[in-house]
Amino acid sequence: MKKHVLTGVAAGLLAALLASSAYAQIKVGVGSPITGSDAAFGAQIRNGAEQAAADINASGGVLGQKLELSVGDDAGDSKQGRSVANKFVGEGVTFVVGHFNSAVTMPASDVYNEAGVLEISPGSTNPQITERGYPLLFRTCGRDDQQGAVAAKFLVEHAKGKKIAIIHDKSTYGKGLADEARKGLAAAGVKEVMYEGLNKGEKDFSAMVSKIKSVDADIIFFGGYFTEGGLLVRQMRDQGVKAIIMGGDGIASQEFASIAGPGVEGSLMTFPPDPRKRPEAAAVVKAFESKGYNPETYTLYSYATVQVLKQAIEKAKSTDPTAVAKALREAGPFQSVIGDLAFDAKGDVTRADYTVYEWRKGPDGKVTYVQIGD
Incomplete structure (x- = not known):
């Protein structure tokens, strides 16, 4: 009888321990x-x-x-x-x-x-x-108002006299980024030659490429992600359009180059300084x-x-x-692999450090993004 009682107590303690362990997560x-x-x-x-x-x-x-x-x-x-x-x-x-x-x-x-x-x-x-x-x-x-401003400043300084078209994928991110870049350009007195949206998930952008041709755009500012951005570049090159595309962090992936193909060289994007470095x-x-x-x-x-x-x-x-x-x-700043971070009352990081990259072919023949901005 005593043995059974002790066994029951032990089982209860074990169950409590396991429950405590499960809770301590x-x-x-x-x-x-x-x-x-x-x-x-x-x-x-x-x-x-x-x-x-x-x-x-x-x-x-x-x-x-x-x-x-x-x-x-x-x-x-x-x-x-x-x-x-x-x-x-x-x-x-x-x-x-x-x-x-x-x-x-x-x-x-x-x-x-x-x-x-x-x-x-x-x-x-x-x-x-x-x-x-x-x-x-x-x-x-x-935030996109930060990187949009950086993109617009770069275009104003380095693309004087060029025809700029603005295209977005109609997403919250894509359209928001495109609109912020558009604001920055407008503030500098630059008017885009085209402002259009394409549908995220589509594969055929031949109609959009035709519109780009019709306005003879030199640069496409693209608000969206790497899949549509890459397809747009590939199809522009297939139709002989040499316009350079500039995007935001949504194209900051090697997948962008894989989808776009060789014509991706010279493409531009905004992203913070490479955290890997x-x-x-x-x-x-x-x-x-x-x-x-x-x-x-x-x-x-x-x-x-x-x-x-x-x-x-x-x-x-x-x-x-x-x-x-x-x-x-x-209680910030907090130490991290991307540097010290602190937050403002809204919940945004207090450090905004977007810069500009260009997609270039390296010695190994692989096209990747290289920082060119400060």
Whole structure:
């Protein structure tokens, strides 16, 4: 009888221990387009977050707890993004790294705001995301009004007398970026020769190429992502159009060159200084490369987002999202692989550092993006 009682007590203690272990996790959702046309960016965000969480857990976790990731595929679609957000809330997620597409972050953040979940986006750049005043919403990337201004300034200084056409993919991000560049050009007295939208997901842009021909454009400012941007370049070259395309961070992927083909040389884009070249990122970059993975563009932004989240939780001495949000705004700057980061009252990073890149062929014959701006 005594043996049975002791066995029951031991079983109860074991169950309590297991329950405590299960509870001692900080649940973090990672929302990104794992599938769909923007899956290359989704993979970057997922890989960056997973590596950061693994590194943090290996060094003891956060406040004695481990980071437990839940990945949600939003496919770059606003409705699916909302579904992913509801999934995270149902799972008890309290922090989210994501989403990537601005059109997804907008509706998903509505869900998080209502549920009291803190969200930090590594890649959503539309200004309206943080202009809505959500207290638990942040981003580690810049804004389109910042990179649009940089693009416009570059064109004004380096493309005097050139005919500039503006094309966007009608997405929240693409049209927003195009409109910001258009504002910058207009402020400098430059009027575009064409302003048109194409449909994200389309493959045949022959009609658009014909319009570009008709206005004899020298430069195309493109607001959109690498799939449509790459196809547009390829089809322009196929029809003998030599106009140079300039885009934003949405084309900051080697996939852009792969889709565009040889005619991609000379294309321009805006993006922050290459985070892979920062001294703070050296060890992490080496770790990625040892696995045969190139941590380009948003990989390190995602890694940095998890780093910042860890430090803010430790500063707050709490995993309560409201307390962590307060720490994010007041306790920075936070050290990260993309440099020190601090946040303003809106949740934007206080450092805006967009520059200009050109796609060039290297000694190995591979076309990649090379920084040419300051």
